[in-house]
Amino acid sequence: MQRLQSLDPADAPARQGTSTGDEDVAELREHGWSDQIVADTVGPVALNLLTGSFTLGAGLEPVPAEQSTKEKHDHAG
Template identity: 80%
Template sequence: MRRLDSLDPADAPAKSAELLGEIIGRHGSAGPMVTAMAHSPALLQGYLDLSRAMKRVKLSQALSEKVSLALQEWIGCALCLDAHTQAALKAGLSETDVSLARQGTSTDQREAALMAYAVRVLAEPASIRDEDVAELREHGWSDRIIADTVGLVALNLLTGSFNLVAGLEPAPAEQSTKEKPAHVH
């Protein structure tokens, strides 16, 4: 059930109205998450800035979507899972790749290590040790990728948490066609 209403630019605080106007001008519309975030100009600005910045990560689009699927499965945001599933398929991932990503793994050992690290950063960041970072490096991941992954975790936590608090869910037709696997921790 929706708990935060979407705002039209005319009803939003001044800074949010400006930001919504820019989004609508560029894309023709603004989605339910963004229009609900408009209640908080600071949150909306922070989300937009972080989202734009994270488009410059060194991860491929396909791997970024795999990581996001693993994170959103853990967070439990159906709207995010739906969006990242669509994006993953558009990026060329198979249904099997998507299913494995939602379980926090991959057929590629390097990717599986990075995805497991991302979920640990989300769920228990204090558990990350020197050995964990060394293992990522042994898999060939650079410090930039290790750092970029923390940013991807932050973005997914922000969007997933916001959507859950706001009560935003996929349209019923979309939701009923997707079986949700067991929650992975």
């Protein structure tokens, strides 16, 4: 259960917007997170948020799984 509790500060941007402050990082450090682990976590999350925002703004929608699988088989044969 300790591991789940230590991840709670990482959820702060999802709950409070996209800002992470010194207090958030300090709380993660208290749970044993190094600066490298924080950076390795924040980077992909920020990229995901940016990509999601672009996708929504551009009006893109994912290809349904059935259609995607069918297209793979059509191109393979």
